[in-house]
Amino acid sequence: MIGLDLVVGGGGFIGSHVVEGLLAEGRQVRVLDDFSTGHAHNLDGLDCQVMEGDAAEESTARAAAADVERIFHLGARPSVPWSFEFPELAEQANYQTTLSLIAAAQHHGIRRLVFSSSSAIYGDAPKLPKAENMQPAPQSPYAEHKLQGEVALAAAAKDFGLESVSLRYFNVFGPRQDPSSPYSGVISLFARWLHEGKNPTFYGDGLQTRDFVFVKDVVRANLAAASVPLSTPARILNIGCGRSVSILDLWATLCRVAGKETGEPHFLPARQGDVRHSCASIARAQQELGFQPQFTLEQGLALTLGFPQP
Ligand SMILES: NC(=O)c1ccc[n+]([C@@H]2O[C@H](COP(=O)([O-])OP(=O)(O)OC[C@H]3O[C@@H](n4cnc5c(N)ncnc54)[C@H](O)[C@@H]3O)[C@@H](O)[C@H]2O)c1
Missing domain, CATH: 3.90.25.10 (UDP-galactose 4-epimerase, domain 1)
Incomplete structure (x- = not known):
């Protein structure tokens, strides 16, 4: 029996490439997307199940995660200006989705979640390159919500052993x-x-x-993050070109x-x-995922x- 993966935000730019990558590995894929910024046509020709719905709703997230082995969470409204304009809606899309998916993972006993986080968490601290052990300095609700998601994943690792990898993407194209x-x-x-x-x-x-990184390299990072043994259960890794x-x-x-x-x-x-x-700095992703653009x-x-x- 081939394993089933859930790709939240699979109708989006990066998500649709992740779906493609998983299918190429022979996985079965279910997409959960509310198509707020993504498009159903991004999935044309891809043999996957599609559920239209809001991942921030616990019941929707739970239904989408049934029978799933791994969750790839890319669902978000990735816009800093929008998060300033509509902070409550942004919190729903960029943080509540993460909480609902953590609850769904706990309910179904799902072992691993790969979270699309963001380099926005570093703010504009002048130190370069950005390394994961630097103090976060989020400067927008969007960045704050991504950071809160990482913190919630660390708590879920402690609470019920959920393994997670938060990938802090730089500029994906x-x-x-x-x-x-x-x-x-x-x-x-x-x-x-x-x-x-x-x-x-x-x-x-x-x-x-x-730091521009090509989307196919980001897909490889996602696939590796879903399968490699982790040094600690909630990892945070930069994904860029370095x-x-x-x-x-x-x-x-x-x-x-x-x-x-x-x-x-x-x-x-x-x-x-x-x-x-x-x-x-991609040293940590190189070491833990064997990631090399x-x-x-x-x-x-x-x-x-x-x-x-x-
Ligand atoms: N593009 C980049 O360079 C970049 C950089 C850093 C982080 N990210 C993160 O990577 C992920 C994917 O980004 P993208 O560039 O592909 O953006 P995108 O807008 O194309 O994809 C996001 C997808 O999530 C869906 N979505 C939004 N809210 C949802 C909800 N409540 N329930 C279900 N689906 C929902 C959207 O419809 C869309 O399909 C996002 O989490 C984003 O924050 C992207």
Whole structure:
């Protein structure tokens, strides 16, 4: 009998790639998604069960988790501005979902949960690279809710032995990403400018840096996190490339990949609250998951551009 996995948020950008990865491993997959930011069409052609519902509701989470061996929890509203605007709704989507899934795991005796956490937990502490043992400094309800989720998972490990891995993603990019995503929306935007032959516009000097990681590498991290033996029952691991690139360099790389000129740049005032630099230490994920990104930025961009842009 092939094991069944639950992918919460499986209709989303990263979630749909996780579904694909699990199916390729021969697993059975059930998706629970309320399609608030995800899309049913992201699952076209994928042989999985789909339940439409809100994972924050305990009864829904419990029903979705029946007969499941492992839970991949990617369900969230991944928007910092939205979490400021609607903090209560954000708490439901970004924290209550985690609590409901923990309760469902306890009810069904599910052994392991892989949680999509976020590098937003580090805030803009200047120290680089960001390592998991740094003091969290969440600066938004979104980041706060992700941190609370990690804390709840640590408590669940103590209370009833739930094994969990919280993966703190940096800037994930790839096909099917939402162009308005605060993490990697810039890539969709740049791709659109390239397509329309526009010159680029940058906030600030364009020298702010980000750690972009291709979605297929994030899938590999999820699959490993669900199966490797854990050194302690509630692990927290950064998932990035371990290298950062400036936004100006990102534009230049994208132009190179597309075989286009970079054009005359236009600079706008820096956006308030923008983190200046971000880069992950991935030493812990390397050690615990054998995680090593396999896609270069160029390869990932070429694969991303090969798909129709939204
Ligand atoms: N994209 C990134 O770079 C990035 C970085 C850090 C963390 N993350 C986290 O990774 C996960 C996936 O992000 P993504 O970029 O694929 O975003 P996404 O918006 O494409 O995916 C989130 C999915 O969760 C679903 N969802 C939201 N609330 C739900 C609820 N209450 N019940 C059931 N489903 C619900 C949405 O409909 C969507 O399908 C999120 O948890 C996000 O916070 C993403």
